[in-house]
Amino acid sequence: MAVDKAMNVLIVDDYNTMLRIIKNLLKQIGFNNVDEATDGSMALDMTKHKNYGLIISDWNMEPMTGIDFLKELRGSSSPNKDAPFIMITAESKTENVIEAKKSGVSNYIVKPFDAATLKSKMASVIGEF
Amino acid sequence: MENAEKSYGRDQVIQIINSVVSKVESTDKQETANSILSDLNALKAIIDEARTEIGSTRPKDINDKHIPTATDELDAVVEATAEASGTIMDSCDVIQEQTSKMDSEAARAIDEAVIKIFEACSFQDITGQRINKVVTTLKTIDEKVSAMLEVLSESLHVKHTETGEEEEIPPEKKLLNGPQLPENAITQSDIDKLLESF
Structure with a gap:
């Protein structure tokens, strides 16, 4: 199934x-419907009101971190509870990756990253485009 | 040499405490009391000397000046890099807007280079996170020093005053070649206006 590049994408970073x-980078690869949130709680609230085809979130944020946002989202009754979720972080510890995977993350990107990495990780969770 | 003396001081304290304990256990009460008093006075002298030494190093300056200055400077670094990254990306947006109106190999090459610039701007996020870690560490040191000073506060205060030394001038006040913190700085236009008023 072809990827709909008109999908809504939510990006979260403080x-x-x-x-x-x-x-x-998303614009360069054809994704123009992008919403922004600056922490997990703001993102969680946004997921209650709009459908997202992809969520890309930083881990280190306050007051609600990316991992807490992921856990809350996966455990909620939100229409986005199963949305593809890519976690981005500057700290790539094994235990973090395991925790994210167990919490339902779709993929994981370590900062700094380039457009090619972002595209390949996106393709792995939403399909080739 | 100085370290050896300090080490000897600690040994001396332990020796005196051991001496006091053994004398308390001895049989002659009057003689023991006099001896204990003498030992305790020696112990007090050593503790006072240690406090004087600590006080003369101005440990309160760590909380009052050094750590706040360091954290303010680091916060300013984060702000400055964020502002610079924003300016760079604003310019990239303008370039991309112009190249989107062109249809040439050159425009595509420029777009690719602009993407690389965007990617490189992530340094701001990463350095910001690292600097925030350093700030957290400094705040922890600040708390530890505060706790230590609280224990020694009274005697340190007295000794500090007694030293009568001149206030230490922070390095940035001796030099004029470093960037000021934004809240302490005036803008170029402020300077121009000031000069014009003469």
């Missing part, structure tokens, strides 16, 4: 720089 980078 650094405005990263939000801009990810949004630009």
Whole structure:
């Protein structure tokens, strides 16, 4: 099934720089419907009101971290509870990756990353495009 | 040499405590009391000397000046890099807007280079996170020093005052070649206005 590039994508990061980078990279590969949140609780609230075909979230955020957002989302009755979820983090510890996987993460990207990495990880969770 | 003396001081304290304990257990009460008093006075002198030494190193400056200055400087680094990254990306947006109107191999090459610039801007996020870790560590040190000072506060305060030394001038006040923190700085336009007023 072809990937609908018009899908809504939610990106979550507490650094405005990263939000801009990810949004630009998504635009370059044809995804223009991008919403932004600056922490897990804001993102969780947004997932209650809109359908997302993909969620890309940073781990280290306050007050709600990316992993807590993922756990809350997966355990909720939100229409996005099973949405593909890519976690991004600068700290790539084995236990973090395991915790994320057990919590239902679809894929995991370590910072810094490039457009090619983002595209390949996206393709692995939503299909080739 | 200094370390050896400090080590000897610690040994001396232990020796005196052991001496006090053994004398308490002895039989002659009056003689024991005098001896214990003498030992306790010696112990007090050593403790006072240690406090004086600690006080003379101005440990309170760590909480009052050094750590706040360091954390403020690091916060300013994060702010400055965020601002610079924003400016770089604003310019990239303008370039991309222009290349989107072109249809040439050159435009595609420029777009690819612009993407690389965007990717590289992630340094701001990563350095920011690392700096925040350092700030957290400094705050932990700050708390530990505060706890230590609380224990020694009264005597340190007295000794500090007694030293009568001149206030230490922070390095940044001796030099004029470092960047100021934003809240302490005035803008170029402020400077221009100030100069024009003469």
